[in-house]
Amino acid sequence: MQVIEGGVTAAKGFEAAAAAAGIKYQDRTDMALIYSTKPCKVAGTFTTNRVKAAPVKWDREIVEKQLKSQAVVVNSGIANACTGAEGMAYCAQTAEETAKVLGVEAESVLVASTGVIGMQLPMEKITKGISQLAKERKSDLTSGTQAAQAIMTTDTKKKEAAVTVEIGDTLVTIGGMAKGSGMIHPNMCTMLAFITTDARISKKALQAALSTDVEDTYNMISVDGDTSTNDTVLLLANGMAGNEKIRYGTREYEAFKEALHYVNESLAKEMAGDGEGATALFEAKIIGADTKAQAKTLAKSIVCSNLTKAAIAGHDANWGRILCAMGYSGAEFDPEKVDLYFESEAGRLQIIENGTALDYSEEKAAEILSQPKVTVIADIKEGDVEAAAWGCDLTHEYITINADYRS
Amino acid sequence: MQVIEGGVTAAKGFEAAAAAAGIKYQDRTDMALIYSTKPCKVAGTFTTNRVKAAPVKWDREIVEKQLKSQAVVVNSGIANACTGAEGMAYCAQTAEETAKVLGVEAESVLVASTGVIGMQLPMEKITKGISQLAKERKSDLTSGTQAAQAIMTTDTKKKEAAVTVEIGDTLVTIGGMAKGSGMIHPNMCTMLAFITTDARISKKALQAALSTDVEDTYNMISVDGDTSTNDTVLLLANGMAGNEKIRYGTREYEAFKEALHYVNESLAKEMAGDGEGATALFEAKIIGADTKAQAKTLAKSIVCSNLTKAAIAGHDANWGRILCAMGYSGAEFDPEKVDLYFESEAGRLQIIENGTALDYSEEKAAEILSQPKVTVIADIKEGDVEAAAWGCDLTHEYITINADYRS
Numbered sequence A, B: 001m002q003v004i005e006g007g008v009t010a011a012k013g014f015e016a017a018a019a020a021a022g023i024k025y026q027d028r029t030d031m032a033l034i035y036s037t038k039p040c041k042v043a044g045t046f047t048t049n050r051v052k053a054a055p056v057k058w059d060r061e062i063v064e065k066q067l068k069s070q071a072v073v074v075n076s077g078i079a080n081a082c083t084g085a086e087g088m089a090y091c092a093q094t095a096e097e098t099a100k101v102l103g104v105e106a107e108s109v110l111v112a113s114t115g116v117i118g119m120q121l122p123m124e125k126i127t128k129g130i131s132q133l134a135k136e137r138k139s140d141l142t143s144g145t146q147a148a149q150a151i152m153t154t155d156t157k158k159k160e161a162a163v164t165v166e167i168g169d170t171l172v173t174i175g176g177m178a179k180g181s182g183m184i185h186p187n188m189c190t191m192l193a194f195i196t197t198d199a200r201i202s203k204k205a206l207q208a209a210l211s212t213d214v215e216d217t218y219n220m221i222s223v224d225g226d227t228s229t230n231d232t233v234l235l236l237a238n239g240m241a242g243n244e245k246i247r248y249g250t251r252e253y254e255a256f257k258e259a260l261h262y263v264n265e266s267l268a269k270e271m272a273g274d275g276e277g278a279t280a281l282f283e284a285k286i287i288g289a290d291t292k293a294q295a296k297t298l299a300k301s302i303v304c305s306n307l308t309k310a311a312i313a314g315h316d317a318n319w320g321r322i323l324c325a326m327g328y329s330g331a332e333f334d335p336e337k338v339d340l341y342f343e344s345e346a347g348r349l350q351i352i353e354n355g356t357a358l359d360y361s362e363e364k365a366a367e368i369l370s371q372p373k374v375t376v377i378a379d380i381k382e383g384d385v386e387a388a389a390w391g392c393d394l395t396h397e398y399i400t401i402n403a404d405y406r407s
Helices: A054-064 A084-102 A123-136 A141-150 A203-216 A251-273 A292-304 A306-313 A319-327 A362-369 A396-402 B054-064 B084-102 B123-136 B141-150 B203-216 B251-273 B292-304 B306-313 B319-327 B362-369 B396-402
Strands: A002-004 A014-019 A031-046 A069-075 A109-113 A159-167 A170-179 A192-197 A232-237 A281-289 A339-344 A347-353 A373-379 A385-392 B002-004 B014-019 B031-046 B069-075 B109-113 B159-167 B170-179 B192-197 B232-237 B281-289 B339-344 B347-353 B373-379 B385-392
Touching: A014 A123, A014 A141, A031 A054, A031 A123, A031 A141, A031 A192, A031 A203, A054 A084, A054 A109, A054 A232, A069 A084, A069 A123, A069 A192, A069 A232, A084 A109, A084 A123, A109 A232, A141 A159, A141 A170, A159 A251, A170 A251, A192 A251, A203 A232, A203 A251, A251 A281, A251 A385, A281 A292, A292 A306, A292 A319, A292 A373, A292 A385, A306 A319, A306 B396, A319 A339, A319 A347, A319 A373, A339 A362, A347 A362, A396 B306, A396 B396, B014 B123, B014 B141, B031 B054, B031 B123, B031 B141, B031 B192, B031 B203, B054 B084, B054 B109, B054 B232, B069 B084, B069 B123, B069 B192, B069 B232, B084 B109, B084 B123, B109 B232, B141 B159, B141 B170, B159 B251, B170 B251, B192 B251, B203 B232, B203 B251, B251 B281, B251 B385, B281 B292, B292 B306, B292 B319, B292 B373, B292 B385, B306 B319, B319 B339, B319 B347, B319 B373, B339 B362, B347 B362
Parallel strands: A069 A109, A192 A232, A281 A373, B069 B109, B192 B232, B281 B373
Antiparallel strands: A002 A159, A014 A031, A031 A069, A031 A232, A159 A170, A170 A192, A281 A385, A339 A347, A339 A373, B002 B159, B014 B031, B031 B069, B031 B232, B159 B170, B170 B192, B281 B385, B339 B347, B339 B373
């Protein structure tokens, strides 16, 4: 596996474009298109929120019916959630307009939205945006990057990742883009991720690879504990690499999954580190666990703790909050066996041993915690299983962004 | 039932005192004592956090062994959590010193702590504080209020409540004090509540009344989602009212429970409204529910949502966040049947009907949301069960308090 430049246009046969449709923002692009010159198999995972946005319902049906897909159209101004039958009709209309200008079937167009809940889409602007996207789509890396920029809301950085991997003796490419910043969502809505690949792969293998990997990547990040109505991950495969078809459970499947994992984990960590108002990516690693489920529950609880996140913002080695968050996670462990370490590019420092504090240097701890990526490692000394979760610090800027998001 | 002035000294035979022991704060009282002239039956509920502070373990044993209790000694500087065997010994020593100066058994002294996790108690200061408390204890209402002030950490207001209720033809008093601001804790630790009553009541009835009522009061508040290592509610009954003994399941039990509920709910709401950095008490009411569990899950999810709390801070009628928080709560309901209202002393306004927005006045909504107590009411139209939860808004001040709490 090799990490390469690029995003959704890295794989063969994929094109992308961005447009400034003026849906919410007046000074930037706010619509994006991904297009494949050949129809794709598509796998998807969606929000578990009982309140689901119209595009989530639309895409889920396409994925479940195993329809082939050739395009994804996204807007980053309005979420099209809690918009009733009218919102559903606008979603269908968005797919129909896109299908018309691209000369494909409406049922092959996936739709995604992010932004304010409860407002209806301005269809005239959307329609104009779609025409422009269709006209300007290109297969170069720059077009992929422009699309990654157009789907941002309160993100401060565009998020792309791509790798190549040998399947048999054929080089397959997987690339993706995402916007943040949480399955546990940052803003109003939404976390969106779109992955493209030119791999030939069975529908079963494609969905299995995505569904299992989402559990270890996107589902292990948190910005604020609020699960969006629009969360969507789509994985499109057009088969244009020409490899022998990847089947579920084979060695080739494992290689594909490993490459996909790299792209997913990269995008997930970028989202966590770019959480609203964040100044640091905050990683929690549980080691010495007995089971994966236990390790994941403990790790997730740490990165979800408001108090821990506020302490990270203050570069304060307030380890009591971390042990406390592990304690209420619901997972079993013995607090009196826990060793805890802080780690970053400034070094590594043990803070507690067997549940009580060592005589560590607060100064050194503060230095470690002042870096842009901070890791806490908790060894619970029960076995050899590990898991990680990713979040960010909780800052004044988060409040500023969210106390008045709609205006 | 009648609401009266006072707190822990409102009931017959209870005395209180406060002392400035200099444990953490140098310019205020930080230790409190509650003393009953007669031994009390005692009921308690404690944190479910797997990491439990030393005083929680100490008190739980007294409650479980059904020992009689005559005193509660509290410090508000250091939590005595994650302090190992040394911390447990200091906790026992605190009880022994208190017992010695009061002339009672060590096993009749309940201990509570709140403050920083992981530090050991300065026993010399504690011992001096205990002597002072024992000397200065009095049964007047002012002494109760001074005790309520001494247990505060980041609380901005002392929290007291008291009622009288007729049991048979005897007047029984229940009074209490608490510090905030969450079962879901505000600071580092802790929520503490101490209730005293002169009722004669069986141990079974006393514990049952407390355990069931805690579910509807303290367990329905949230400040930041972090459950403390020290959460403790103690209910002491000395029987000095001389009423016929209250037994579990009788009409008198129900009357006692109703009066206890008033005290608990008052203290719980005061804690929520005085959450760290809070400018408003935020109440979520679910009406038209099918079951109590469903209503409680939905209400709690709303007051726990960071995004909703930030919107309340901004007086922003961002109802999409509320529906979103209901959606990920895990409780079943039909989003397309929900009616939503905002209510405060500035009026009441319907915002959505059957899951979609009405053409409401944003100006009026902002006015309603600018009050010190704000209620959101969601009618899910399935039945006639209701439940409420209480939280607060999420402000810049919360970050300021928690980004550097220890220093």
